[in-house]
Amino acid sequence: MDAPTKRVEILPAQRRVMILERVRRNGAATIQELADEIRASPSTIRRDLDHLTEEGYLERTHGGVLLVPPLRATFEREPSINALLQHDQKVAIGLAAAARLNPRDSVIFDSSSTVTEAVRAATLRDIPLTVVTNSLDIAQLCAACPTWRVIMSGGTIRQGSQMMVGEPGETFLKSIHVDICFVGAYAVTGRTLTDATLEVASLKRLMIQSARRTILLVDSSKFQAPAFSTFCDVSAVDEIITDDGIPAEHLAALRSLNVKVTVVPVTPSEA
Template sequence: MQLPPKRVELVPAKRRALILEHLRAHGPASIQQLAEVIGGSQSTVRRDLEHLTEAGYLERTHGGALLIPPARAAFEGEFSLHQAMCRMQKRCIGVEAADRLSPRQSIICDSSSTVLETISVVARRAMPLTVVTNSLEIALVSAGVPSWRVIVPGGTVRPGSTMLAGPPGEAFFAGIHADVCLIGALAVSGSVLTDATIEVAALKRAMMRSAERRILLVDSTKFRAPCFSAFGDLSDIDEVITDDGIAPEHLDALAAIDVKVTVVPVVDEVEHLTA
């Protein structure tokens, strides 16, 4: 007798990201449908829906849930959930962005999950680099590459994240001149780049001022209404790299701005491209 395949339990952040991505792609869904998406029980889905509703991501419906766009400009969301969402899109963008880096460059990396994907790809290539980052996670990945010099400017760890913000990091960037800045955004609205907090936006501005070349890495879901604090404009950016899920109207808006745009096709397997 053949046994049924063993169910692989997903970590909560991954389950919740799958739920949000399904609702974004397909609209309202029942608990049964969502249980099939995550490969879990209906009771697990109910707990996840309660968590996501309390966190401000969802609105409960009779027997299911509905995704709601962030109603508050200062809505940060959960760090672990942001990392887990749109993972394949971020990986494909990361592979493309890795090709923009050359040996012996100095690069500034913000704490966005798409930048982390890029650094994970570049780390496998082991080209000598100087990496400056406010992300403890990126610093840890970078520290595993013997040919890299890794600099963490300092600051205060934001609750629930591996991100440093505030002094002394901001002042540090005023005294350096890097080759490339890899940066993300919580929202791209027209030509304006925004984040949910003043502190993080201020640090991103300092990072961008300290680099000769600035590359914005954003998945297609980031083209939306602005968040609370602006940190830059697309006119400050040398290249935008995004995925092919971007809506035509957003592509048209980018075409009207004098900025290079690279649209990356999303494929199911990118491991062979990372070597």
Template sequence: MIPAQRRAMVLEQVQRRGTISIQELVEAIAVSSSTVRRDLEELEAEGLLERTRGGALVQSTRRSTYEPTTAVAAGLAREEKKAIAKYAIGMLRSGQSVIFDSSTTVREVANLVVSSGLPITALTNDLGIGEVLGSSNSVTVIIPGGTLRPGSLTLKGEPGPEFWRTIRADVLLLGTHAISEGSLSETSLDLAAQKRLMISAAERVVLLADSGKFQSPAFCQICSLSTVSEIVTDSKISDADLQMIADHGVKLQIVVVESRPDRRATN
């Protein structure tokens, strides 16, 4: 198991339980206590949790601009992301133009597009997703360009903004850092601005967000929840968040994860 994947598992355990001991993490992940301690130190340094004597707990003072590294983010909610992606690819049709936002869940859809051989025109602001889609002879890949964000594969800034203003795509597969209080939010102004441009460039906006994304707001707002056409999430979503979505009149699809009872999709 690579370190980033292991740290993602540690972080998931802490987030799921609220507080956890080193011994509980050792048993849950099947690694040594010294390895767990190193992972906790690394995650605390990133501002993703707080160390306690003999364990860890969720970050009590949330930092709205903090986000996990790309490698750790890819390991979070892996089964949820795969289930969401499996449903999402069924929404795509041959010959469509599809915007792939920079998102670990959206990247899972890109993997399925390649394995299925679906012929589409793909537009993306993510070099990693572009590389995945570029391995298929059935996909035409367009990358608008820009400056690479430090520590990620996401492009930001010129010439991207002008490009997004000149196109009209059939579908946008959108990711977000947080969903709360009827809004989508991100950790940085440039990310939020770019997502708004992609939303404006799409006929249909499909938000792909695992239930862990329903959390307190990040640094800046992207848009109102009612801006999106549809949300695809997993069966761990809370009743309160279901009500929030219903209040905004957004179409919802929930996929089953870990054999948990499914909830009905609502409009």
């Protein structure tokens, strides 16, 4: 007799990302369609939809169809969901970014999810680095590397996140000079880079000013309407690494500004 097939549990954050990706692809979906595709009960899907609606990810129409709402300038994704969105793209970008590091470089890693993937890739290279970060998650990843010196910038932990902002981190960043900075953005709009909050934008601005070279790591979904706070002009970065889903018009516009753009191919992971 064959052993029973073990059912793989899908965590709530994973289910919710699957819902968002399904709605993004099709523009709308019914509860039953989502339940069938994700292999979850309609009641579970309803709970997930209630959560996503309350948090601002989705809107419901009178007919029960689910739509992605217009972008809100101050909208912030939950970290557990954001880390899983466009994950294959972020991994590909991270691998390309990690290859830019040289032994004994000093590097700033900001707290974005795409930069986190660059850190994961860099830990496999076994080269000595001096690392500065405002992310508790990234600091833990870096601490596992015996040849890395890891420095936390300091500050106050933002509620619901693993990042530090404000003082004394801002003063500390003004006092250092590093070789390279890896930074993400909430949105890239023309030549403007933005974030959803003033505190994070302020920190990114100082990170860029502290580095001799800055590389922007953004997946192709980030080419959209601006978020709340500008942290720099695209001329302040030395290279943009993105994935092959970037719309052709955005790629052409960046290259017309003489910005170095590296486009990496993405191989979808198995479901």
